[in-house]
Amino acid sequence: SWEYVQKEKSPDMIHVLDFPYNGEPPKDRVIEHAITPNPLFFVRNHGGIPKINADDWTLNISGLVREPKRLTLADLKDESKFSRVSNIVSLQCSGTRRIEQIHEYPGDGDELINAPWGEGAIGTARWSGVSLKKVIKYCGGLKDGAGHLEFFGADTYFKKGKVYNYVVSIPWRKVKVHEAILAWEMNGEPLPRIHGYPVRVVVFGYIGARSVKWVYKINAIENPSMAPVQSKEYLYYTPQIGKQNATYSGGFSIQDMPVSSAIMNPIDQQQIIHDGTIKLKGWAYSGGGHWPVRVEVSGDGGSIWYEVDHKKMSDKYFYAWRLWEIDLPVDAEGWLEFCVRCWDNALNTQPTYVRSAWNWDLHVTSSCHRIKIYSIN
Ligand code: MTE
Ligand code: MO
Missing domain, CATH: 3.90.420.10 (Oxidoreductase, molybdopterin-binding domain)
Structure with a gap:
């Protein structure tokens, strides 16, 4: 092997x-x-x-x-x-x-x-x-x-x-x-x-x-x-x-995969020095022949959401992910919770927390992906 x-x-x-x-x-x-x-x-x-x-x-x-x-x-x-x-x-x-x-x-x-x-x-x-x-x-x-x-x-x-x-x-x-x-x-x-x-x-x-x-x-x-x-x-x-x-x-x-997404950059626990915006990048995917139509990110744990510009999403295919990026406006300093959620073309979206969909064999973690970032503005 x-x-x-x-x-x-x-x-x-x-x-x-x-x-x-x-x-x-x-x-x-x-x-x-x-x-x-x-x-x-x-x-x-x-x-x-x-x-x-x-x-x-x-x-x-x-x-x-x-x-x-x-x-x-x-x-x-x-x-x-x-x-x-x-x-x-x-x-x-x-x-x-x-x-x-x-x-x-x-x-x-x-x-x-x-x-x-x-x-x-x-x-x-x-x-x-x-x-x-x-x-x-x-x-x-x-x-x-x-x-x-x-x-x-x-x-x-x-x-x-x-x-x-x-x-x-x-x-x-x-x-x-x-x-x-x-x-x-x-x-x-x-x-x-x-x-x-x-x-x-x-x-x-x-x-x-x-x-x-x-x-x-x-x-x-x-x-x-x-x-x-x-x-x-x-x-x-x-x-x-x-x-x-x-x-x-x-x-x-489990057959069709549900809609999911993840922030891949920055990463959990990262300290970021910035002047008002932080660039976030990641993937979004939906199975069953559905595709991501909207990706939203939040810098405050999910109270206020910002939509990723469609021009900042990779091409749409019926059976593939879309990569995305966004400059998220961030004024606050200290530890912040960043999260992402995706909507697919059937308007399905993701469970809010990991505990919303925890299951014994630990499959299909499709809840809203969350990371902690230390912001220095
Ligand atoms: N096929 C065989 N023969 N043996 C395996 O162990 N793993 C499956 C699937 N096909 C598997 C398999 C699983 S669980 C997954 S997620 C995918 O292969 C992964 O494909 P990849 O290794 O090409 O990325
Ligand atoms: Mo798998």
Whole structure:
């Protein structure tokens, strides 16, 4: 694994976990580019990094499809079979900003020891490949009753005494509208090994967990996958749930990501000498095919809000973040609470406080992002 971490990732990456390797870029570098360079794209792994020879790789498509098939990479790249698609899409781990929930109350969730992510487990790339719908059609389409597609990753991980492949599923309705692709290129380069070489799934607007890396099998099934990552992880619990009363079936399976945003510069506890304005920079994102339409910041913990000028927001895409910046007027001195909130095109906005949406497994920290700044005017 380290071979690929060293070869493919920037030396600046913050190692959130050494094994399985999980890393995010430093705050400033997350927002350096609207399209994240591959070496700076966050990495989320459950197990090792498989070494797959693209020439030997095949994709087995089976289950409730009319004509099960085994496709090679050459088949997928054959433009007489499938047209090539390219989409700018953000991937966001549902653990992004988890550290804020840990600080509020650490809880005892399954993933607690896994990854105390900051605001960097999000990135945006241009993914190229083929629409998964076309591939399923090539297999004669789905049989009656098929409602979900299950994706198998070649990596393995160890949990409670057993070895599993990484397996999750998504509903067919997501595939039907061309919001899931099989990608072999990331920003015009072959997919890096650490990001799923030779082929990964990219599901637009969903939690990163459904975008399966190193995919080797797709199984059409009736109901969501019973594999552990689908049925026991990435569940959202109500505030009353804790270790003593949690049941997996009591959690809500996270799919569409809600609207979220973060201030990436300045950083928490920073002292700033200024003459009346402080420049703030960050990202804003909404899943489910929604996009940020308004970003607002406050220098007083959320009493008075200032809107980011649209000209200071990066381009709009249906499935990607927007970077933003603003010169915030600040007269007060001393410790101030800066915060940001985003509104998406469906006019959803963010919960006010971390505690408004705290949940046992510490997923989807989408509350208004807050930092403390020491202002010297
Ligand atoms: N696919 C496989 N095979 N194994 C994994 O551990 N992690 C998932 C997803 N796909 C994972 C996977 C999770 S939780 C996320 S957030 C994204 O990959 C992260 O994608 P990246 O590592 O390319 O940034
Ligand atoms: Mo994730």
